[in-house]
Amino acid sequence: MDYASPSPRDIPLALPAPEWLLQGAIVVFFILHILFVNLMLGGAILTLYFERLGYRRGEPKFDALARRIAATVTVNKSLAVVLGVGPLLAMNVLYSVYFYSANALTGTAWVSIVPLAASAFLLLYWHKFSWEKMAGEKRRHMAILIVAVALLLAIPLIFLTNINLMLFPERWTSIAGFFSAAILPNVLPRYAHFLLATQAVTGLFLAWHLGRRQHADLEDLTPPTLRRMFYRVTLYASLAQFLVGPTVYFTLPSRGVTNQMTGVILAGVTMALAGILFLWQEIYETDERIGRGYWFVVAFLFGTVCCMALGRHLYREESIASHRTRMQERTAKFEVLSQAAFDDYQRELAKFPPEQRLFNFRCGACHAIDTVRVGPSLREIAGIYKDKPEGIVAWAMSPGKKRPSFPQMPKMSHVGERDLTTIAQYMISAGSVTAPAASQLQSKE
Ligand code: HEC
Numbered sequence: 001m002d003y004a005s006p007s008p009r010d011i012p013l014a015l016p017a018p019e020w021l022l023q024g025a026i027v028v029f030f031i032l033h034i035l036f037v038n039l040m041l042g043g044a045i046l047t048l049y050f051e052r053l054g055y056r057r058g059e060p061k062f063d064a065l066a067r068r069i070a071a072t073v074t075v076n077k078s079l080a081v082v083l084g085v086g087p088l089l090a091m092n093v094l095y096s097v098y099f100y101s102a103n104a105l106t107g108t109a110w111v112s113i114v115p116l117a118a119s120a121f122l123l124l125y126w127h128k129f130s131w132e133k134m135a136g137e138k139r140r141h142m143a144i145l146i147v148a149v150a151l152l153l154a155i156p157l158i159f160l161t162n163i164n165l166m167l168f169p170e171r172w173t174s175i176a177g178f179f180s181a182a183i184l185p186n187v188l189p190r191y192a193h194f195l196l197a198t199q200a201v202t203g204l205f206l207a208w209h210l211g212r213r214q215h216a217d218l219e220d221l222t223p224p225t226l227r228r229m230f231y232r233v234t235l236y237a238s239l240a241q242f243l244v245g246p247t248v249y250f251t252l253p254s255r256g257v258t259n260q261m262t263g264v265i266l267a268g269v270t271m272a273l274a275g276i277l278f279l280w281q282e283i284y285e286t287d288e289r290i291g292r293g294y295w296f297v298v299a300f301l302f303g304t305v306c307c308m309a310l311g312r313h314l315y316r317e318e319s320i321a322s323h324r325t326r327m328q329e330r331t332a333k334f335e336v337l338s339q340a341a342f343d344d345y346q347r348e349l350a351k352f353p354p355e356q357r358l359f360n361f362r363c364g365a366c367h368a369i370d371t372v373r374v375g376p377s378l379r380e381i382a383g384i385y386k387d388k389p390e391g392i393v394a395w396a397m398s399p400g401k402k403r404p405s406f407p408q409m410p411k412m413s414h415v416g417e418r419d420l421t422t423i424a425q426y427m428i429s430a431g432s433v434t435a436p437a438a439s440q441l442q443s444k445e
Pocket of ligand 1: 363374381395408412415424
């Protein structure tokens, strides 16, 4: 399987699938993953917000609301984790050198994602399952969630820093760890962009999830009230994106900005405007009619997400394009040199008689005529098996353990008895020639 690939051959190996498929996979997988990351993080933040509101106002309905949101967080978390495997794999294949370099440069922080995520998840479960037990000690209960949220906030920052670092091969030599990578241009605006998106997506999800039917424990928080409330979360977060979004765009190093990418982003902005318009209408809709425009809002905002994800991908492709080209040139040169070296080697080999070639190929790494490489010299072997080549064959088929200071010789039965016999005869004759003749032979090796 050799797919002619115009770009990412950062390692001279064929891609395991056509490049367009991998590129498509990375965008689609990433959207799915980030969607559930948003719902997990946004849900955790809103849980904290409403639990605190209920506590401060002494209103159980907000506590009940927080609890209902908390129930969605752990589910969305599991989906986020599972769906995260896809983009990671596609990333590894498509951007091996870039991804690996960024990982290595932010090593400690990067690896710490695993314990951070594991701790955050355990805390989320602890918080969720201790709701009743810790009803009398709300502050402590909320403290568990605060730690979980802090950890959940740290993880995307590490990710983002890493992914951002991929785009700057020229900075790799001056980066020393996570913090120096985190202050590269664009990381913090992108992080803010992500956090707002998180709230926007979660608001929309909860408007649907909690707006479907009345729950007794939510008292006067009726479905229309809840819908309106969570629509507002989405609305404010989306409006704030009109400040943060341009900041992200204008702090992007211009190298990766193309008309195509800008066009895609602008298409996303247009859809966001349409989505916000529908959202606005929904909020001011009567209780009876609220919810009818929901899927329009979702469709437009989802369109925005897709455009942004695509724009981001186009940006990445463009900004590493020149580095890639140089890398490809290097790889091509390397391939030519390595082919030449191989041809050279074959030509040299052809000068030897076939039995010596066989020996060199199968045994020459460990055995030489006069010197001890890994195993004993041919001179010694010829001494032992003077007239018994079949003894060498038998040994090579199933070597014993003879010399205490030598390692065990590997079994060579895969060579086959016929070739082993040829090799054995060669070993005996080469090991029996006089020293000067032998040294001549040796120098030819
Ligand atoms: C990976 C290294 C390695 C390779 C490859 C290797 N040998 Fe050996 N060979 C050894 C070592 C080590 C010993 C010594 C083992 C011992 O004495 O326990 C040894 C010992 C021998 C001996 C001496 C046995 C004796 O009775 O003292 C013979 C004969 C021999 N090898 C034949 C071969 C042949 C034939 C091949 C290729 C088909 C081969 N070896 C490939 C490592 C190697």
